[in-house]
Amino acid sequence: MSTPRIAITGIGASSPIGGTASESWSALLAGESGARSLEYDWVEQYQLPVTFAAEAKVRPDTVLERPVAKRLDPASQFALVAAMEAWADAGSPDVEPERLGVDFATGIGGVWTLLDAWDTLREKGPRRVMPMTVPMLMPNAAAGNLSLHFGARAYARTVASACASSTESIVNALEHIRAGYADVVIAGGTESAIHPITLAAFSSMQALSRRNDSPETASRPGSIDRDGFVMAEGAAALILETEDHARARGAKIYGYVVGGGVTADSHHITANDPEGRGAARAVQQALEMADASPEDVTHINAHATSTPVGDPNEYQALLSVFGPRVDDIPLSATKASTGHLLGGTGALEGIFTVLALRDRVAPPTINLTERDPEVPFAFSGTPVDLGAGDQLAISNSFGFGGHNAVVAFASA
Amino acid sequence: MAFSNDEVLAGLAELITDETGISADEVALEKSFTDDLDIDSISMMTIVVNAEEKFGVTIPDDEVKNLKTVGDAVTFITSNQA
Numbered sequence: 001m002s003t004p005r006i007a008i009t010g011i012g013a014s015s016p017i018g019g020t021a022s023e024s025w026s027a028l029l030a031g032e033s034g035a036r037s038l039e040y041d042w043v044e045q046y047q048l049p050v051t052f053a054a055e056a057k058v059r060p061d062t063v064l065e066r067p068v069a070k071r072l073d074p075a076s077q078f079a080l081v082a083a084m085e086a087w088a089d090a091g092s093p094d095v096e097p098e099r100l101g102v103d104f105a106t107g108i109g110g111v112w113t114l115l116d117a118w119d120t121l122r123e124k125g126p127r128r129v130m131p132m133t134v135p136m137l138m139p140n141a142a143a144g145n146l147s148l149h150f151g152a153r154a155y156a157r158t159v160a161s162a163c164a165s166s167t168e169s170i171v172n173a174l175e176h177i178r179a180g181y182a183d184v185v186i187a188g189g190t191e192s193a194i195h196p197i198t199l200a201a202f203s204s205m206q207a208l209s210r211r212n213d214s215p216e217t218a219s220r221p222g223s224i225d226r227d228g229f230v231m232a233e234g235a236a237a238l239i240l241e242t243e244d245h246a247r248a249r250g251a252k253i254y255g256y257v258v259g260g261g262v263t264a265d266s267h268h269i270t271a272n273d274p275e276g277r278g279a280a281r282a283v284q285q286a287l288e289m290a291d292a293s294p295e296d297v298t299h300i301n302a303h304a305t306s307t308p309v310g311d312p313n314e315y316q317a318l319l320s321v322f323g324p325r326v327d328d329i330p331l332s333a334t335k336a337s338t339g340h341l342l343g344g345t346g347a348l349e350g351i352f353t354v355l356a357l358r359d360r361v362a363p364p365t366i367n368l369t370e371r372d373p374e375v376p377f378a379f380s381g382t383p384v385d386l387g388a389g390d391q392l393a394i395s396n397s398f399g400f401g402g403h404n405a406v407v408a409f410a411s412a
Numbered sequence: 413m414a415f416s417n418d419e420v421l422a423g424l425a426e427l428i429t430d431e432t433g434i435s436a437d438e439v440a441l442e443k444s445f446t447d448d449l450d451i452d453s454i455s456m457m458t459i460v461v462n463a464e465e466k467f468g469v470t471i472p473d474d475e476v477k478n479l480k481t482v483g484d485a486v487t488f489i490t491s492n493q494a
Contacts, residue, residue, distance in 0.1 A: 067433030128465065131457040 006177055006258075008409075009251040010090025010239030011351045012082040012188075016232050016338050019058030020085055024348070025355050028337050028363045029383055035215035035230050035339055042196045049203045052215035053194045054232035054339030071132055072145060073110030074192035078235035078344070079142035080149060083186050086237040087150060091251055093184050093241065101154035101182035102146045103173040104237075105165035105189035107343030107399070110137030112195060142190050142235075154182040160343070162399030163305075164262075165189050166236070167346030170407045171260030171286075173240050183245045188347035190235035199231060205270070207307060219340075220367035221304035221311055221333035222375045229305040232339030236347035238354070255354045256410045258392070259292070261285025265402030272310060272398060276317025282404040283321045283394060290408040292392055294322045297329060299362050299386055299393035301353045302377065304333035305340050312374040314396065330362035330384040331377045337366055346397035350407060357391040357411040414493050415467055420486045427462045431455050441483035449482075469493055 011021040016034025018024030027034075034054040043051050060077035061069040069077055083104075087093075093100075113136040120128050135141060140158040147156035155176065159168045166189020173187035202208045209228040211218035219230040246253055261282035267273040287294060300318070304311050318326045334352050341348055356362055362384040371379075378384075391411035398404050415423070425439035434449055445451045451459070460471050463485070469492050471479075479485045 065433060067431065070431070124465075128461060130461065131454045135454075 003178055005243040005256055006174055007241050007243045007246045007256055008238050008254040008354055009093070009241045009246050010086040011237070011254065011354065012085025012089060013234065013236040013348055013351055014056050014058060014060060014078050014081045015234040015236065015341070015348055016054035016056055021236070021351055025352065028334060028352060029361070031337070031364050031366045033216040033337055033366060034232065035218055037215055046196050046200065048196060048199050050199050050208045050210060051212045052218065053199070054230050055194060056234040071136065073113040073136045073141060075106055075110055075190045076136070076142045076145050078192055078233070079104055079146060079188070079190040079237070082188060082190070082235040082237040083146050083150070086186065086239050090239040091249070093239070093249060093251070095184045095245070097151045097153040099154055099183040100150065100152040101173065101176060101185040102143050102150070102152045102156040103159070103169040103176070103185055103187040104143040104146055105159040105169040105343050106139050106142060107160065107162045107165050107191050108193045108198070109139035110141060111193050111198065113137040115195065115197060146186055150186060152186065161403035161405065162401055163340065163342050163345055164397040164399035164403035164405040165343040165346065167350065167395060167397035167405035167407050168262055168403070170238065170257060170347065170350055171262055171405055174257045174260050177240060177242060184239065184241045186237055187240050188235060188237035189344045191342040191344040192233045193342060194231050194233050202231065209306065217367045219306045219336045220369060221302070221306040221336055221365060222372060222377055222379050223367065223369040224372040225369055226306045226308060226311065228307055229335065230339035232341045233344070234341050234348065235344045236351050238347065238350060253412045255357050255412050257407060258410045259286040259288070259290030259408035261289070261406045263404045265404065267402055269402070270400045272313040274313055274316070276313050276320065278402065279314065279317035279396065279398060279404045280320045282406040283318065283396070286394055286406040286408040290392065290410070292408065296392045297322070297394060298391045299353070299356055300329055300331040301349045301393065301395040302331055302333050303396045303398050305335055311372070315375045315377060327376050328378055330386060331379060332356070332363045333365040333379060334363055346395065346405065349395050349397070350409070353393045353395040353409050356386065357393055357409055360386040360388065360391065362386055415490065417486055417490055420467060420489050421482070423466055424463060424482060424485060427459050427466065431458050439482055441481065441486060443482050444480055445482070463489065467493065
């Protein structure tokens with residue numbers, strides 16, 4: 001049996017820089033930032049050390065009907081909005097329910113629902129804790145609700161590998177389709193965790209930028225004065241489909257998912273392996289599955305969160321795979337614009353990577369100040385032309401727990 | 413302060429609309445929660461909990477299964493007000 005080629009036939013996103021995938025892409029190319037000061041009473045009430053984040057541009061409960069929205073945690077609301085856009089963009093494929101799957105990730109799950117219920121319990125007692133609490137807070141809520149909404153019965157799965165989650169979902173979907181279990185999969189990830197608890201907790205571990213006076217320039221991967229990532233929220237979804245299925249219904253094809261790699265560091269619960277060995281193996285696996293060599297790669301969407309230690313670790317990992325040529329491959333660190341969507345980030349960056357290949361342009365990495373000599377990637381503050389030829393790109397995501405996930409895309 | 417039957421019906425209709433999106437016009441005394449309004453058990457419990465808060469009554473779990481129609485709920489609430 002020949003291995004089917006997997007096309008991307010639809011995309012959708014609700015991100016800090018746009019309410020749709022195309023809006024997000026335009027804003028990214030225009031060099032916009034989604035980070036803003038947070039205007040909530042709780043910022044002052046709890047004296048949070050970090051007072052800004054990259055909130056989604058469009059609240060999902062203004063898009064969904066109220067009875068739908070009120071049964072979903074915001075994380076699932078974002079997922080549904082992104083998936084509905086992707087599904088419509090794909091032309092609402094006619095597919096047997098038993099051949100349609102969902103692979104939708106989250107890093108944290110329904111943290112708002114859980115903590116709102118805790119407040120209700122303490123203030124009003126157990127009777128007032130709503131019966132929908134558990135189905136709203138469970139991490140698989142987005143996958144389950146998408147399965148319900150789109151009538152997907154092949155499977156509905158949730159990867160939870162922190163910030164690697166939704167890249168891993170795309171890899172899972174690819175493997176699942178290749179194994180013959182589905183023709184079409186809605187893959188992606190979501191997160192809605194800009195909450196005082198997560199801001200306090202990530203602050204405690206010194207992971208967040210503290211540039212409270214300049215949110216828009218706070219996320220600055222590769223710059224020597226970077227001081228942490230910027231919390232973001234939102235979701236992104238891709239419709240993955242066998243090329244035969246896509247061609248048979250005359251679907252437009254953005255590009256192809258051609259390989260994926262998933263590895264673990266077993267080094268430290270939060271820190272990356274300083275030599276980036278696990279990350280490098282994930283890149284190699286993705287390229288092997290794509291039947292490609294490092295020389296074929298024309299673009300990289302880096303994980304590059306803007307933390308002091310993470311960015312050089314990724315450089316070391318890529319240096320070990322690509323050699324000195326890594327300094328010349330047009331590379332984008334799009335978290336400079338979007339902030340870090342945790343479980344949603346890999347899917348959003350996957351969309352940006354596919355669009356980069358389609359449009360033959362590497363999106364800009366904004367906020368570059370003085371370049372860190374330990375991270376000499378080919379970042380550019382402006383869009384970079386990728387040339388007219390065939391394109392192959394990788395998108396990297398690494399997560400707490402030592403998770404490494406890499407997906408490879410090819411141009412159509 | 414006691415709520416009249418009409419006030420309880422209107423209040424329940426509001427809670428049902430909020431939970432399910434069913435138009436308030438469709439909420440009438442003779443309507444069955446399950447057969448006519450297609451309200452599942454989780455939505456029913458949500459409406460019950462919200463009704464307890466709204467009308468200041470206690471609706472024991474054992475009683476919920478006896479509330480087949482909107483009229484049953486209105487009668488229970490009006491006759492059990494503090």
